[in-house]
Amino acid sequence: SAVISQKPSRDICQRGTSxxxxxxxxxxxxxxxxYRQQPGQSLxxxxxxxxxxxxxxxxxxxxxxxxxxxxNLTFSTLTVSNMSPEDSSIYLCSVVFxxxxxxxxxxxxxxxxxx
Amino acid sequence: AQTVTQSQPEMSVQEAETVxxxxxxxxxxxxxxxxxxxxxPSRQMILVIRQEAYKQQNATENxxxxxFQKAAKSFSLKISDSQLGDTAMYFCAFKLTNTGNQxxxxxxxxxxxxx
Numbered sequence: 001s002a003v004i005s006q007k008p009s010r011d012i013c014q015r016g017t018s019x020x021x022x023x024x025x026x027x028x029x030x031x032x033x034x035y036r037q038q039p040g041q042s043l044x045x046x047x048x049x050x051x052x053x054x055x056x057x058x059x060x061x062x063x064x065x066x067x068x069x070x071x072n073l074t075f076s077t078l079t080v081s082n083m084s085p086e087d088s089s090i091y092l093c094s095v096v097f098x099x100x101x102x103x104x105x106x107x108x109x110x111x112x113x114x115x
Numbered sequence: 116a117q118t119v120t121q122s123q124p125e126m127s128v129q130e131a132e133t134v135x136x137x138x139x140x141x142x143x144x145x146x147x148x149x150x151x152x153x154x155x156p157s158r159q160m161i162l163v164i165r166q167e168a169y170k171q172q173n174a175t176e177n178x179x180x181x182x183f184q185k186a187a188k189s190f191s192l193k194i195s196d197s198q199l200g201d202t203a204m205y206f207c208a209f210k211l212t213n214t215g216n217q218x219x220x221x222x223x224x225x226x227x228x229x230x
Contacts, residue, residue, distance in 0.1 A: 043220045102148055104218055106160035
């Protein structure tokens with residue numbers, strides 16, 4: 001099965017700084033997504049990373065706060081900008097390999113703590 | 116709107132016993148997928164099992180099986196012969212077929228397998 005590598009696995013950041021999270025898949029994927037999992041809560045979709053164009057953001061998430069890139073079919077980045085303690089969460093990269101299969105697979109997540 | 120409800124925040128089971136995790140969902144659509152995901156302490160979200168709504172037969176994967184009741188909009192997960200490695204958060208999820216990218220997740224059930 002394909003490998004979804006996400007890094008960093010964890011980080012502790014200062015308020016006001018930015019962190020870029022990388023997601024690398026070892027095979028081409030149809031869809032790439034970024035989810036947030038706040039402490040003790042479920043998963044919330046931040047955006048769909050579109051290859052070669054601007055990401056599609058869900059309600060409550062904006063590009064200035066969470067800029068996303070997807071330069072090719074196997075790689076994406078999520079930046080958490082101007083961080084505050086409320087951004088402390090697990091951030092998860094996820095992919096769909098086959099649009100007919102519609103199974104969602106996840107990277108190992110990034111545990112972010114903002115002081 | 117689609118919603119997923121998991122009414123059991125925490126559960127425990129004795130090793131080798133059987134446990135059932137509950138999930139209900141709400142949708143006005145007829146074609147969709149249902150999933151159970153497992154998230155152990157490592158944070159890695161792992162797909163446990165998937166059910167297509169148009170299939171009457173309940174999905175099974177080794178020790179994991181579901182009881183899908185479409186009319187009742189119920190999708191429970193049964194874990195047989197529980198093992199210590201089954202200790203994890205379990206999330207129920209829903210996705211409309213071929214419509215958008217949104218996977219809807221429940222709030223999760225924390226399962227502890229007791230030796």
